[in-house]
Amino acid sequence: MAKQEKLVKAITSMDEDFAKWYTDVCIKAELIDYASVKGCMIIRPYGYAIWENIQKIMDGMFKELGHENVYMPMFIPESLLQKEKDHVEGFAPEVAWVTHGGAEELEERLCVRPTSETLFCDHFKNIVHSYRDLPKLYNQWCSVVRWEKTTRPFLRSREFLWQEGHTLHATAEEARQETEQMLNVYARFAEEALAMPVVKGQKTDKEKFAGAEATYTIEALMHDGKALQSGTSHYFGDGFSRAFEVQFTDKDNKPVHPHQTSWGTTTRLIGAVIMTHGDDNGLVLPPAIAPVQVVIVPIASHKEGVVEKATEVCDTLKKVCRVKLDNSDQTPGWKFAEYEMKGVPLRIEIGPRDIENNQCVVVRRDNREKIFVNLDELETRIPEILAEYHDALYNKALSRRETMTYDAKNLDEMKEIADTKPGFIRAMWCGDRECEEKLKEVAGVTSRCIPFEQEQIGDTCVCCGKKADKMLYWGKAY
Amino acid sequence: MAKQEKLVKAITSMDEDFAKWYTDVCIKAELIDYASVKGCMIIRPYGYAIWENIQKIMDGMFKELGHENVYMPMFIPESLLQKEKDHVEGFAPEVAWVTHGGAEELEERLCVRPTSETLFCDHFKNIVHSYRDLPKLYNQWCSVVRWEKTTRPFLRSREFLWQEGHTLHATAEEARQETEQMLNVYARFAEEALAMPVVKGQKTDKEKFAGAEATYTIEALMHDGKALQSGTSHYFGDGFSRAFEVQFTDKDNKPVHPHQTSWGTTTRLIGAVIMTHGDDNGLVLPPAIAPVQVVIVPIASHKEGVVEKATEVCDTLKKVCRVKLDNSDQTPGWKFAEYEMKGVPLRIEIGPRDIENNQCVVVRRDNREKIFVNLDELETRIPEILAEYHDALYNKALSRRETMTYDAKNLDEMKEIADTKPGFIRAMWCGDRECEEKLKEVAGVTSRCIPFEQEQIGDTCVCCGKKADKMLYWGKAY
Numbered sequence: 002m003a004k005q006e007k008l009v010k011a012i013t014s015m016d017e018d019f020a021k022w023y024t025d026v027c028i029k030a031e032l033i034d035y036a037s038v039k040g041c042m043i044i045r046p047y048g049y050a051i052w053e054n055i056q057k058i059m060d061g062m063f064k065e066l067g068h069e070n071v072y073m074p075m076f077i078p079e080s081l082l083q084k085e086k087d088h089v090e091g092f093a094p095e096v097a098w099v100t101h102g103g104a105e106e107l108e109e110r111l112c113v114r115p116t117s118e119t120l121f122c123d124h125f126k127n128i129v130h131s132y133r134d135l136p137k138l139y140n141q142w143c144s145v146v147r148w149e150k151t152t153r154p155f156l157r158s159r160e161f162l163w164q165e166g167h168t169l170h171a172t173a174e175e176a177r178q179e180t181e182q183m184l185n186v187y188a189r190f191a192e193e194a195l196a197m198p199v200v201k202g203q204k205t206d207k208e209k210f211a212g213a214e215a216t217y218t219i220e221a222l223m224h225d226g227k228a229l230q231s232g233t234s235h236y237f238g239d240g241f242s243r244a245f246e247v248q249f250t251d252k253d254n255k256p257v258h259p260h261q262t263s264w265g266t267t268t269r270l271i272g273a274v275i276m277t278h279g280d281d282n283g284l285v286l287p288p289a290i291a292p293v294q295v296v297i298v299p300i301a302s303h304k305e306g307v308v309e310k311a312t313e314v315c316d317t318l319k320k321v322c323r324v325k326l327d328n329s330d331q332t333p334g335w336k337f338a339e340y341e342m343k344g345v346p347l348r349i350e351i352g353p354r355d356i357e358n359n360q361c362v363v364v365r366r367d368n369r370e371k372i373f374v375n376l377d378e379l380e381t382r383i384p385e386i387l388a389e390y391h392d393a394l395y396n397k398a399l400s401r402r403e404t405m406t407y408d409a410k411n412l413d414e415m416k417e418i419a420d421t422k423p424g425f426i427r428a429m430w431c432g433d434r435e436c437e438e439k440l441k442e443v444a445g446v447t448s449r450c451i452p453f454e455q456e457q458i459g460d461t462c463v464c465c466g467k468k469a470d471k472m473l474y475w476g477k478a479y
Numbered sequence: 480m481a482k483q484e485k486l487v488k489a490i491t492s493m494d495e496d497f498a499k500w501y502t503d504v505c506i507k508a509e510l511i512d513y514a515s516v517k518g519c520m521i522i523r524p525y526g527y528a529i530w531e532n533i534q535k536i537m538d539g540m541f542k543e544l545g546h547e548n549v550y551m552p553m554f555i556p557e558s559l560l561q562k563e564k565d566h567v568e569g570f571a572p573e574v575a576w577v578t579h580g581g582a583e584e585l586e587e588r589l590c591v592r593p594t595s596e597t598l599f600c601d602h603f604k605n606i607v608h609s610y611r612d613l614p615k616l617y618n619q620w621c622s623v624v625r626w627e628k629t630t631r632p633f634l635r636s637r638e639f640l641w642q643e644g645h646t647l648h649a650t651a652e653e654a655r656q657e658t659e660q661m662l663n664v665y666a667r668f669a670e671e672a673l674a675m676p677v678v679k680g681q682k683t684d685k686e687k688f689a690g691a692e693a694t695y696t697i698e699a700l701m702h703d704g705k706a707l708q709s710g711t712s713h714y715f716g717d718g719f720s721r722a723f724e725v726q727f728t729d730k731d732n733k734p735v736h737p738h739q740t741s742w743g744t745t746t747r748l749i750g751a752v753i754m755t756h757g758d759d760n761g762l763v764l765p766p767a768i769a770p771v772q773v774v775i776v777p778i779a780s781h782k783e784g785v786v787e788k789a790t791e792v793c794d795t796l797k798k799v800c801r802v803k804l805d806n807s808d809q810t811p812g813w814k815f816a817e818y819e820m821k822g823v824p825l826r827i828e829i830g831p832r833d834i835e836n837n838q839c840v841v842v843r844r845d846n847r848e849k850i851f852v853n854l855d856e857l858e859t860r861i862p863e864i865l866a867e868y869h870d871a872l873y874n875k876a877l878s879r880r881e882t883m884t885y886d887a888k889n890l891d892e893m894k895e896i897a898d899t900k901p902g903f904i905r906a907m908w909c910g911d912r913e914c915e916e917k918l919k920e921v922a923g924v925t926s927r928c929i930p931f932e933q934e935q936i937g938d939t940c941v942c943c944g945k946k947a948d949k950m951l952y953w954g955k956a957y
Contacts, residue, residue, distance in 0.1 A: 036552045037559055037601050038589060045606075046547035046617070053548065069524035070531065074514045074638055075553075075591075075622055076575075081515050097554075098579040099591065102626035102637075103572045111516060113553075113577065113591070123515050128523075139524070144553055144621070148580035159580075160552055 012342075014281045019225040020153075026275055027154045030284040030343050040152040040159035044268070047343065050292035051271055052162060056142060058194050058289060059164065059266070062186050068138040068166060073120040075143070076111040081119045085244040088118060091211020095147045097159075113146040118212065118237075118263055121167040122245035125259075129169060132251050135259060136179075137169040155272030156229075156479050163267035169259045171251065173238065176260035180236040183264040184217040187232035195270065196287035196394035197221050197277045198402055199231060200425075200474055202450030207437050210263075214238040220449045220474060222402045223276035226423020228449045228476040231273050234264035272479075277398050278367075284344030285366055287394055288387040294322045295383060296340045298333050300352030310356050314349065314379060321384050341366060346390050347383070365390060367397070408458050412443065415463050415475070419444040425476050429469040431462035439464055440475065449474040490820075492759045497703045498631075504753055505632045508762040508821050518630040518637035522746070525821065528770035529749055530640060534620060536672050536767060537642065537744070540664050546616040546644060551598040553621070554589040559597045563722040566596060569689020573625045575637075591624040596690065596715075596741055599645040600723035603737075607647060610729050613737060614657075615647040633750030634707075634957050641745035647737045649729065651716065654738035658714040661742040662695040665710035673748065674765035674872035675699050675755045676880055677709060678903070678952055680928030685915050688741075692716040698927045698952060700880045701754035704901020706927045706954040709751050712742035750957075755876050756845075762822030763845055765872055766800075766865040773802045773861060774818045776811050778830030788834050792827065792857060799862050819844060824868050825861070843868060845875070886936050890921065893941050893953070897922040903954050907947040909940035917942055918953065927952040 012025035027033050032048030044052065060070070076099060083089045096112035114120065125137065142164050152158045166183060170176040184201060191197045199219035209216035213235035221231045239258035242248065251257045278285035288294050295318060299311040308328060315326040325345075327336050333350070340348055344366060351361040361379070363372040363386060374382045405424030409415040418426050426446060430436060440446055440463070451473050462469040490503035505511050510526030522530065538548070554577060561567045574590035592598065603615065620642050630636045644661060648654040662679060669675045677697035687694035691713040699709045717736035720726065729735045756763035766772050773796060777789040789804055796802040803823075805814050811828070818826055822844060829839040839857070841850040841864060852860045883902030887893040896904050904924060908914060918924055918941070929951050940947040 034602055034605055036598070037556055038552045038554045041552035041554065043552065043598075043602050044550040046549055049548050049550055052550075070527050071524055072522040072527055072530075072622075072640060074516045074519035074521065075624070076516045076519060076638070078515055094581045096581065097577045097589075099575045100578045101576040103574065111575075120514070120521075124512055124521050127512055144550075146553070160554070162550060 012281070012283060015224060022279075022281070023272075023276060024154065026279055026284055032271065032284075033154045038159070040149060042154050042158050044162075047292060048271065051274075051286070051290050052268060054290040054292065055194065055270060056164075059190055060140075060142070062190060063140050063164075063166065066138070066182070066186070068140045068168075071139050071141055072143065073114070073117050073124065073141060075114050077114055077117075077119055079110045079112065081123060082112055084119060084122075085212050085241055088212035088241075092116065092147075095149065097146045097148055114143075115145055115147045116263075116265070117141065117145075117165055118167065118241060119245070121263075122241050122247055122261075125169050125242070126245055126247045129247060129249050129259065131249055132171055134249060135169060135171045136175065138166075138179075139168065140164055140166045153272075155268050155275070161268050163265050166262070166264040168262045169242070169247070170261070171249070171257070171259060173260045176238075176262050177236055180215070180217060180234045180262045180264070183262070184219065184232070184234040187219050187234070187264070187266060190266075191219055191221065191231060192395065194287065194289040195274055195277070196289075196391050196398065197231070197273060198395065198399040200450060200452050201454075202452035202474065204233075204450060205434075205437060205448045205473075207434055208448060210235045212237065212240065214240065218450050221273055221277060222405060222425055222476075223273070223479070224279070224401075225276070226405055226477070228425065228474070228478040229269070229273050229276070230449070230478065231270060232264070232266040235262060237261040237263070278394050279344070280367075282338075283342035285394065286344035286346060288322075288346045288391050291344065291346055292323065293325045293340075293343075293345050294387060295324045295347045295349060296336075296345045297324065297326045297349045297351065298336045298340075299326075299328065300333055300350050300355075302328065304353045306356060307351065307353060311351050314351060314361065314376065317380055318383060321380055322387065346387060367393060409463055409475075410459055411466070412464055415440065415446070416444045419446050419477070423477070425449070425474050427456075427458060427472055428463035428475055429459045429461060430471050430473045431465055431467045431469040432471060433462070433465065433467075436462055436464035444475075445477060446475040447478055449476050449478065490759070490761060493702065500757075500759070501750075501754060502632065504757055504762055510749065510762075511632045516637070518627060520632050520636050520638075522640075525770060526749065529752075529764070529768050530746060532768040532770065533672065533748060534642075537668055538618075538620070540668060541618050541642075541644065544616070544660070544664070546618045546646075549617050549619055550621065551592070551595050551602065551619060553592050555592055555595075555597055557588045557590065559601060560590055562597060562600075563690050563719055566690035566719075570594065570625075573627065575624045575626055592621075593623055593625045594741075594743070595619065595623075595643055596645065596719055597723070599741075600719050600725055600739075603647050603720070603725045604723055607725060607727050607737065609727055610649055612727060613647060613649045614653065616644075616657075617646065618642055618644045631750075633746050633753070639746050641743050644740070644742040646740045647720070647725070648739070649727070649735070649737060651738045654716075654740050655714055658693070658695060658712045658740045658742070661740070662697065662710070662712040665712070665742070665744060666697050668744075669697055669699065669709060670873065672765065672767040673752055673755070674767075674869050674876065675709070675751060676873065676877040678928060678930050679932075680930035680952065682711075682928060683912075683915060683926045683951075685912055686926060688713045690715065690718065692718065696928050699751055699755060700883060700903055700954075701751070701957070702757070702879075703754070704883055704955070706903065706952070706956040707747070707751050707754070708927070708956065709748060710742070710744040713740060715739040715741070756872050757822070758845075760816075761820035763872065764822035764824060766824045766869050769822065769824055770801065771803045771818075771821070771823050772800045772865060773825045773827060774814075774823045775802065775804045775827045775829065776814045776818075777804075777806065778811055778828050778833075780806065782831045784834060785829065785831060789829050792829060792839065792854065795858055796861060799858055800865065824865060845871060887941050887953075888937055889944070890942055893918065893924070894922045897924050897955070901955070903927070903952050905934075905936060905950055906941035906953055907937045907939060908949050908951045909943055909945045909947040910949060911940070911943065911945075914940055914942035923955060924953040925956055927954050927956065
């Protein structure tokens with residue numbers, strides 16, 4: 002098969018240079034192109050179709066839980082950004098500033114939104130007056146800007162696409178439930194749509210969102226053993242609503258500050274998929290978000306009846322999946338490599354001999370397993386094979402994560418693992434920020450999360466040796 | 480009924496103050512809220528749900544014709560914007576400039592995209608090399624910024640949402656066909672989704688898009704007799720591709736500059752719907768884009784069986800339309816006024832006596848006509864009534880446009896009509912830009928379009944009296 006890939010466009014192998022492999026996949030699978038603005042990317046049709054599938058599924062999950070979409074302005078006046086102290090400190094160093102409209106200098110600078118808490122609060126102040134107006138369950142799909150120094154396609158770019166949920170509740174408890182619920186939605190989405198196992202947990206104070214009381218996260222492990230924060234959900238208490246003077250009268254006619262949440266996922270999820278499932282032949286897409294789930298490649302298509310049969314198969318499959326017939330004049334070998342690069346889950350080969358036997362060959366992208374399927378059974382078999390394929394991707398990623406998860410008891414162990422074994426490191430922590438900073442300095446790892454599923458793997462802090470009752474995931478991260 | 484509206488929130492009547500009526504509808508129907516950034520708007524859930532319906536239908540029409548969605552950066556470097564002379568002249572005076580990233584001043588200013596021709600060309604240069612790479616049929620859904628002096632919700636705001644199609648073709652003819660095809664798509668969308676009749680035609684040179692060889696438009700007539708440009712499609716020839724050095728090798732292996740189009744519609748369409756169908760009770764929505772097509776209001780809902788039957792009706796109707804049951808503790812009168820304000824096409828009233836008769840009352844939003852429908856026939860009757868409703872809205876708008884379209888033979892007639900009769904004015908034109916400018920100065924009208932459907936209503940120019948063979952639509956415009 003080695004020759005086959007060369008027919009199209011070879012990519013760097015993972016082992017040779019993982020970072021190069023990653024950008025090669027982004028470019029050669031036609032997900033992105035670099036833009037004339039440094040640190041921004043062009044999302045090409047194939048990449049954007051993946052994002053549209055992500056949006057469609059996730060948006061449905063949000064709406065099912067009663068969330069409504071809105072659209073806020075992309076600009077935030079400087080004075081508005083400054084209203085919540087921690088928030089502005091966190092974001093001001095990395096925003097893009099608009100200073101002129103046409104030839105005129107603006108009276109007040111505007112930043113391009115890096116996130117929209119301040120805008121939502123400003124709006125909530127106008128529209129929330131009574132307990133009858135709550136809860137507000139809002140979401141927004143948009144682009145945001147953060148002026149990063151070093152950038153990589155999907156993983157960290159100056160502009161990226163995302164969704165940001167913003168909700169407002171009468172009580173702290175209800176807001177906390179929402180924060181947790183949305184984290185669970187993200188975890189379920191990662192597993193069911195992206196075939197990507199995640200660890201759910203809470204961020205330490207050091208790692209939480211600027212202005213939040215608590216931040217929850219889903220953390221995934223990439224092929225190279227680095228962690229990728231894949232979605233976060235924040236509980237704000239009433240901090241923002243006090244800063245922005247949002248209040249409502251409760252049932253007893255008393256003024257109360259409502260409690261708030263926000264939660265977000267981004268085009269980074271596409272990067273997560275690439276680095277979770279991809280291989281040296283290119284992209285490997287989970288069926289739920291694959292723009293094309295099945296590609297049909299006719300073999301010896303000049304022979305009578307082949308194209309007709311392939312077309313017939315395509316028409317049949319349209320009812321049950323996203324299918325494409327490639328009837329171009331490229332060779333089958335070229336097509337095989339092309340659709341492997343693009344991560345299409347299943348390829349159907351159909352030629353004269355198959356037609357004689359009333360069958361076709363279904364080839365899985367992940368392991369190139371060949372499955373012979375009777376043409377009369379395609380409509381039921383293909384969805385089954387796609388479901389099996391999803392499970393196989395998930396299980397493979399899960400067992401890789403398990404293999405690459407290590408426990409450390411003390412600083413020496415932590416350093417040794419961090420130096421030699423890429424992956425997650427589980428270790429106990431006393432809760433002291435100094436220890437967290439020291440681990441970063443000494444072992445180069447950051448705390449990924451305090452997982453909800455705790456396991457007492459010791460009782461002393463991996464760093465200082467003092468009493469510790471929290472087990473954390475640590476690692477190097479994107 | 481007059482009392483009923485007062486229960487909710489009265490709005491200014493159209494006759495009293497049309498502009499105030501318009502903004503009242505925008506606010507009271509909860510389509511928008513004003514933002515802290517001057518000239519920007521917050522699109523609230525109900526307004527955004529309308530936009531989502533517009534997007535869904537239009538996106539389907541684009542994709543059916545082979546267009547693919549992409550996402551370009553929101554920033555354009557100043558040097559890139561300047562590459563096409565006419566284009567930069569048209570847009571530079573009204574763009575927002577980003578000058579700083581965080582605390583650092585940028586080496587080159589970036590404008591927030593007012594439109595993305597320059598970005599697409601820059602990308603096309605990278606990806607188009609051979610005739611095999613053509614055509615490129617791209618579309619983008621995003622927000623754009625134009626630093627307008629005077630703004631109005633949906634109609635003219637500093638930031639707005641839109642789609643911009645950008646296509647690249649091997650030949651001028653193919654590009655011209657695309658330009659025309661997309662204008663026809665817009666016209667069909669206006670008629671079939673918005674129930675809004677439009678005049679299709681070409682813009683004069685004075686009114687065309689900055690950098691285009693030809694601009695085509697659909698023009699609609701609002702309730703107050705003003706014209707609204709509702710969608711445009713541009714043919715660029717190879718001007719942009721020369722300026723951006725986009726070229727491909729044709730079948731004879733010769734380098735050729737491809738031909739280009741772009742076409743766009745915006746959230747302005749929501750403004751068009753408000754001012755085409757709305758009335759003194761609020762919004763009137765065409766069914767295709769109405770977030771709620773049918774609202775069910777139980778009457779005497781404390782009586783046994785009413786809520787149950789209303790729920791049953793709601794469940795039945797879910798299969799055939801977007802239906803909502805309002806079971807809140809507000810009075811029926813309050814609900815009637817509320818959903819009239821929000822322009823819900825049909826209201827179903829169901830009370831104890833209706834249940835006894837196995838029927839319900841369907842009330843049309845536009846004329847409050849009551850239709851008694853047997854409960855067993857709802858599933859077939861409601862879609863029929865919605866279709867009739869769409870046609871009724873369309874026909875009413877069309878006949879209003881016809882009534883408000885006048886012919887002018889000379890400058891005196893033109894002035895008199897423009898001064899006294901709001902609406903479209905049809906008049907012959909010699910093709911001279913000076914006449915166009917004089918008509919603007921003297922009669923306050925601009926050329927709306929040179930309609931495709933020509934009618935020879937004279938043979939001399941309405942302005943200068945010289946020979947003229949083009950009939951134009953003129954008017955005051957938003």
